[in-house]
Every structure is written in C-alpha cells, then in structure tokens.
Amino acid sequence: MSVRKVRYYVFLKDVLALSVTAFGGPQAFLAMLLERMVKNRAYISEDELWELNALCNILPGPSSTQLISAIGFRVGGPNLAYLALFVWILPATLLMTATAVLIQFLQENTPGALGFARFIQPMAIGFIIFAAQKTISKMVKSTEAMILMLISAFVSFFYSSPYIFPVMLVLGGLSTSIKYKNQPKAEEDKSLEIKWANFYLWGGVLILAAVAGAITNYQPILLFENFYRNGSLIFGGGQVLVPYLYTEFVDFKHFLSSEEFLTGYAISQGIPGPTFSISSYVGALSMREFGLTGFLVGGLVSAAGIFLPGIFLIFFVIRFWDQLKLYRPVRAALEGINAVSCGMLIAAAYLLFEPLEANALHIFFILGTYSLLQFSKISSPMIILAGIGLGILANYLGL
Template sequence: MSVRRVRYYLFLKDILILSITSFGGPQAFLAMLLERMVKTRSYITEEELWELNALCNMLPGPSSTQLISAIGFRVGGPNLAYLALFVWILPATILMTSAALLISFLQENTPGALKFARFIQPMAIGFIIFAAQKTISKMVKTTEAMVLMLISAFVAFFYSSPYIFPVMLIFGGLSTSIKYKNQPKSEEDKSLVIKWSNFYLWAGVLIIAAIAGAITKWQPILLFENFYRNGSLIFGGGQVLVPYLYTEFVDFKHFLSSEEFLTGYAISQGIPGPTFSISSYIGALSMREFGSTGFIMGGLIAAAGIFLPGIFLIFFVIRFWDQLKLYRPVRAALEGINAVSCGMLIAAAYLLFEPLEANGLNILFILGTYSLLQFTKISSPMIISAGIVLGILANQFLG
C-alpha cells in the first residue's frame, strides 16, 4: 500500500473520530481541527486552516462540513473530499434519523409520549437565543447592519413564507456592496480565471430538482428540492437554518408539529457532528407516511439535499478564492448578508416560542438554558440530558 493511500485512510479515520467527538459548537470544533489536522497530522498549516474557515463562513451552506471537505480537497483532491463529507455526516445522520423513528414510535404507541420533552422544548429556544447573541455580536458591527437585521426580523415575523428569505438575502447583500469603498484597498487581479464546472453542477441540480418536483409531485423529489434550496441559501451556520426549516416544514407545509420540531432541535444540540443534521430528523418525519422505509429514505434525502450544495459551491470557489477575496464589493456584500441572517435568528426565537404556553416554567427554562450556556462551561449534551431526565421525572410524578 502506497504512502499516499495510507495517509488518505488516516485522514478519513481522523474525520470519523471528529464526527463522533465534536461536541461544543464551532469554537470547540475549530480547536479540535487545529489540534488534530494541523499540530498532530500536519495535513495543512494553521494559516491555511484559518483561511479556509473564513472562506467557508462566507459561503452559503454548512460551514463545518465545507471546512472538512475543503481540507480533504487540499489533502487529496475531490475524491477524498467527498469521502470525508460522507464520513463526517454519516454518524449524525444516523442518530437524527433514529431519533425521528423513536419520536414517531412513541407518539403512535404511547399517548402523551412527548411529555418527556416538555422541558427541552423551551430549552431549545434558550439555545437559539444564545446562538443569536453570539452570532449578532460577531457579525453585526455597523449601524447599517443593525438596521438591516431589524428589517429582516420584522419581515420574517409577519411574512412566514420560505420564498421571502432569498429575497431578503439578496437585498441585504446588494445594500452593503455599494459601500465597497469603505473596504481596505488591495491589489485586485483583473484577470480573474474561473472554472465554472462545479457552479454548473450546483445550478443544474437545483434546476433539475425543481422541474422534476413540479412535474412529478413525488414526495422524495420535492423533499430533496426543499433541502437543496435551503442548503443553497443559508449563511451563518446551523443556527440560521432553524427559521428556514421551521417556516417551510412546520408553518408552510405542516409536515411536523411545533412540538416535534423543538424536540428534534434540542436533540440535535446534544449529539456530535454537524448541526445541519437536524435536516435528517425533519426529512425522516416528513416521509413517515411511507413507513420505516420512508423514515430512512427521508433522512438520507434530506442529508444529501442540505449538504451537497455547500460542497459544490466550496469546490467551485476554492479554485479562485485567492483572487476573488481581493474584490472589495464581494467583501462588502457579506456585511448585509450576515445582518439579514441575524435578523432571521431573532425571528426564529419568537416564532418558536409562539406555540409554547407562555407560563413562568417555560420562561424559567428558556432563561436557565441561556444562562448555563452563557455563564458556565457545562456542555450542551449535559444540559439536554438534564432536561430529558427532568421531563421524565415530571411525567412520572406529576403526570
């Protein structure tokens, strides 16, 4: 076996270890990548890691998954990158699809089964508020960005259609790109060379899925198109995905109840791997009418739909990123895109709270969860586990 092949196997083994141990959010994930990929294995340099991380955060899609694939691309080209993607998302996809099967089974066979999740549903909102606060503090730096954030939150409050989100993102990006002169000057290379194959692949899949879904009305194709479209529009990570999916699958299509959605989101915060894995849970429940096969098919279709567009786009951009990042309008547009994404997060916290009973206990768990995340070092899985245990005890003794 060649030295190169051994290195590739070792790389995939490292990805698998990360996929089952990466608790703690993006900061912990980056620290683990730095330790394993840079300091221990020397797959890339530390400078390359931060550069790739910045690039992935500037593109739509799951940034952690894109970063894993981008490192794989640098180490061994596209084939290794796709294998790394598969290894990275598989454990979380299996866990979230299994969670959907379990939730559905409990609901069908045990009346009031979701009472065990009575506390983790408001806790999920605490996670959203914490994510919103962290994201806003990082992304909203100017008055213009603050105004855009508030406008997008207002629009999302009153127009709960999945089609308003891409319009707002485009509006946000255009409104700040005109301020490109405020960006520091750089030596812009006018001879920008772009290889369009991966862009055509991304756009082609999107168009074909939309046309096929409109013609056939077949649920698996429609589901793939839904997730592929969402995966093509999400800037800002898994927390920004929540309002999109809630609006589309709970408010708009009624594939899930608010209770089921909040339970799934809370569970996704307690497992390792990419936060976008909540898509597998939603996809599985969206196909429940097809039985056990539908659950598995729905989970896999959702995973493919949500993760593929970001991977196609990172492979497209990474080839000319060193030139593209020199253009000031590109950098300026990100301010507005990020501000709109933050507005969606604010709206998500409200939209998710609205179906819950506005009692003191729910508010206590929301604030308590936020406080634990903000002021302690207790891990997300421990917080979620405690909420489940409390729910089981309350269900046992209080009914």
C-alpha cells in the same frame, strides 16, 4: 499500500473520530480540528485552517462540513473530499433519523410520550437565543447592519414564507455592496480565472430537482429540492437554518408539529457532528406516512439535499478565492447578507416560542438554558440530558 493511500486512510479515520466526538458547537469543533488536523497530522498549516474557515463562513451552507471537505480537497483532491463528506455526516444523519423513528413510535404507542421533552422544548429556544446573541455580536458591527437586521426580523416574522428569504438575502447583499469604498484597497488581480464546472453542477442540480419535483410531484424529489434550495441559501451556520426549516415544514407545509420540531432541534444540540443534521430528522418525519422505508429515505435524501450545495460551492470558490476576496464589492456585500441572516434568527426565536404556553416554568427553562450556555462550562449534551432527565422524572411523578 502506497504512502499516499495510507495517508488518505488515516485522514478518513480522523474525520470519523471527529464525527463521533465533536460536541460543543463551532468553537469546540475548530479547537479539535486545530489539534488533530494541524498539530498532530500536519495535513494543512494553521494559517491555512483559519483561511479556509473564513472562506466557509462567508459561503452558504454548513460551514463545518465545508471545512472538513475543503481540507480533504487540499489533502487528496475531490475524491477524498467527497469521501470525507460522507464519513463526517453519516453518524449524525443516522442518529437524527433514528430519533425521528423513536419520536413517532412513542407518539403512536404511548399517549403523552413526548412528556419527556416537556422541558427541552423551551430549552431549545434558550439555545436559539444564545446562538442569536453570539452570531449578532460577530456579524453586526455597524448602524446600517443593525437596521438591516431589524428590517429582516420584522419581515421574517410577519411574512414567514420560505420564498421571501432568498429575496431578503440578495437585497441585503446589494444594499451594502454599494459601500465598497469603505473596504480597504487591495491589489486586484485583473486576470481572474474562474473554472465554472462546480458552479454549473450546483445550478444544474438545483434546476433539475425543481423541474423533476414539479413534473413528478414525487415526495422524495420534492424533499431533496426543498433541502437543496435551503442549503444553497443558508448563511451563518446551523442556527440560521432553523427559521427556514420551521417556516417551510411546520408553518407552511405542516409536515411536523411545533412540539416535534422543538424536540428534534433540542436533541440535535446534544449529538456530535454537523448541526445541519436536524434536516435528517425533519425529512424523516416528513415521510412518516411511508413507514420505516419512508423514514430512511426521508432522512438520507434530506441529508444529501442540505449538504451537497455547500460542497459544490466550496469546490467552485476555493480554486479562485485568493483572487476574488481582493474585490471590495464582494467583501462589502457580506455585511448585508450576514445582517439579514441575524434578523431571521431573531424572528426564529420568537416564532418558536409562540406555540408554547407563556408560563413561568417555560420562561425559567429558556432563561436557565441561556444562562448555563453563557456563564458556565457545562456542555450542550449534558444540558440536554439534564432536561430529558427532569422531563422523565416529572412524568413519573405525575407532575
């Protein structure tokens, strides 16, 4: 075996190790990448890691998955990058699909079985509030951005159609791009060379999926299109995905109950790997009427739909990013896009709370979860396990 092939094998082995140990959200994930990919293996330099991380954070899609794939692209080109994508998402995809099967089995065979999740449902809202606070502190830094965020929250709350979200993102970006003169000047390279192949691939799959879904009305194709569209529009990471999925699959299509959605979201916070894996849970339950095959197809199709667009886009942009980021309107538009995403996150926290009974116990668990995340070093998986344990104990005691 050649030295190059050995290096590729070791890289994929490292990705697999990360996929089953990366607990704790984006900050912990980046620390693990820095330790394993930069300091131990020297696949890329530390400066390259931060540059790629910044690029992934300003593109739509799952940033952690894009970052893993971008490193794979730098190490071994597109083939290794696609293999890295598969290895990274597979464990979480299978775990969340299995979770959907378990939740459905418990609901069918044990009345009141979701009692074990009675506390992790309000805890899920605590996670959302914590994510919103962290995201807003990073992304909203001007009066204009604050106003855009509040408008976005208002519109997202009162007009919770999945079709309004992309319109708001585009308008938000346009509204701040006109302030490009406030951005520091850079030496713009007029000979910007763009290779459009991956962009055409991204757009072609989007159009083909939409047309095929409309013609066939075949559930797996419709699911793929739903998640591919969402994966093409999500700025700001997995927490911003939540309002999209909740609106489309709970409010709009009624494929899941609010209780099922909150349970799955909370459990997704306690497993390693990409946070976008909640999509596999939602997709699997959306096809529950087709039995075990439906669960598996739904979980895998949803994973493909949510992860592929971000990968196509990172492969498209990474080739000319160093030139593109010099253009001030591009940098200025990001402020509005991020502000709109934050507004959607605020609306999500309220929309997820609305179906719960507004009692002191739920408020205690929401605030308690937020406080543990904000002021303690207890990991997310441990918080979720504690919530499940309390739910099981309360059920056992008949409380």
